[in-house]
Amino acid sequence: METITSNINKRGAIKWNTTIAMIIFHGCAVAALFMLSWKIVPITLVLWWISGSLGIGMGFHRLLTHRGYQTPKAVEYFLTFCGLLALEGGAINWVVTHRIHHASTDKPGDPHTPRDGRWWAHMGWILRGTAQQHEESVMKRYAPDLMRDKVHVFMNNYYYVPLILSGAVLFAIGGWSFLFVGVFLRVTIGLHFTWLVNSATHLWGTRRFQTTDDSTNSWWVALLSFGEGWHNNHHAHPRAAKHGLTWYEVDFNWYGIRALKFLGLAKEIRLISAEQIATARNIQLADLKKAA
Numbered sequence: 001m002e003t004i005t006s007n008i009n010k011r012g013a014i015k016w017n018t019t020i021a022m023i024i025f026h027g028c029a030v031a032a033l034f035m036l037s038w039k040i041v042p043i044t045l046v047l048w049w050i051s052g053s054l055g056i057g058m059g060f061h062r063l064l065t066h067r068g069y070q071t072p073k074a075v076e077y078f079l080t081f082c083g084l085l086a087l088e089g090g091a092i093n094w095v096v097t098h099r100i101h102h103a104s105t106d107k108p109g110d111p112h113t114p115r116d117g118r119w120w121a122h123m124g125w126i127l128r129g130t131a132q133q134h135e136e137s138v139m140k141r142y143a144p145d146l147m148r149d150k151v152h153v154f155m156n157n158y159y160y161v162p163l164i165l166s167g168a169v170l171f172a173i174g175g176w177s178f179l180f181v182g183v184f185l186r187v188t189i190g191l192h193f194t195w196l197v198n199s200a201t202h203l204w205g206t207r208r209f210q211t212t213d214d215s216t217n218s219w220w221v222a223l224l225s226f227g228e229g230w231h232n233n234h235h236a237h238p239r240a241a242k243h244g245l246t247w248y249e250v251d252f253n254w255y256g257i258r259a260l261k262f263l264g265l266a267k268e269i270r271l272i273s274a275e276q277i278a279t280a281r282n283i284q285l286a287d288l289k290k291a292a
């Protein structure tokens with residue numbers, strides 16, 4: 001384990017393919033700000049929800065990485081397809097990176113901890129190092145379940161195809177402005193919202209659970225990431241499919257999973273128990289008394 005993870009967050013040479021792609025996406029995203037219209041904005045918001053919530057939050061993260069609930073295979077593949085529209089790499093690579101993050105959170109080997117620098121945790125790890133480009137041995141070690149699944153391996157290899165297809169459809173129905181806003185602006189902003197979970201919610205916010213890492217709960221990151229910002233709750237109980245634990249901890253990814261359950265498409269949903277929440281609260285009260 002040590003030899004494999006110790007190379008993960010090494011600052012290697014700049015990865016020019018990724019860096020040039022990021023420069024193009026950011027440049028086109030700025031241009032897209034001058035192409036906004038009442039037609040493309042609602043379409044883009046729906047695409048943001050499809051890619052960010054159905055795809056990344058409900059799919060890549062809570063289903064594929066942590067198996068916090070189960071769905072029929074067809075639903076699993078559909079959520080994976082949605083996640084590819086976010087351009088966060090193939091699902092298997094994403095899952096491997098994230099499982100390594102949980103295995104060594106804020107410790108040596110964590111692919112994106114702010115302890116290695118705030119900029120590094122937000123975006124630097126994408127532009128340098130070995131992020132999301134794992135060797136097959138690492139992938140088989142951290143995601144043996146997905147590596148055995150031929151459909152997942154196929155989708156992982158051709159992760160960029162769904163986004164290109166969506167861009168072609170948008171261009172066909174609305175021209176350049178639809179392509180720029182629906183793809184470049186949406187993807188660029190969506191990437192930063194996901195990266196905030198790695199940077200901001202390991203830096204700023206509140207902590208319900210006394211975890212051994214720096215994870216925090218942040219309402220504004222949660223709003224931008226469909227509920228992923230309740231990150232301290234998540235690190236304390238990684239397998240739980242529900243991250244927002246009170247009515248005001250807004251968690252759209254959980255509402256989506258609940259909708260799947262209502263439709264009979266999600267089962268064996270893992271939750272943080274009331275006792276576990278109460279225990280965390282008692283520890284906080286004890287700490288307050290100690291401090292007083």
Ligand SMILES: [Zn+2]
Pocket residue numbers: 101105197198202215231235
């Ligand atoms: Zn984390």
Ligand SMILES: [Zn+2]
Pocket residue numbers: 061065066098102234238
């Ligand atoms: Zn996680």
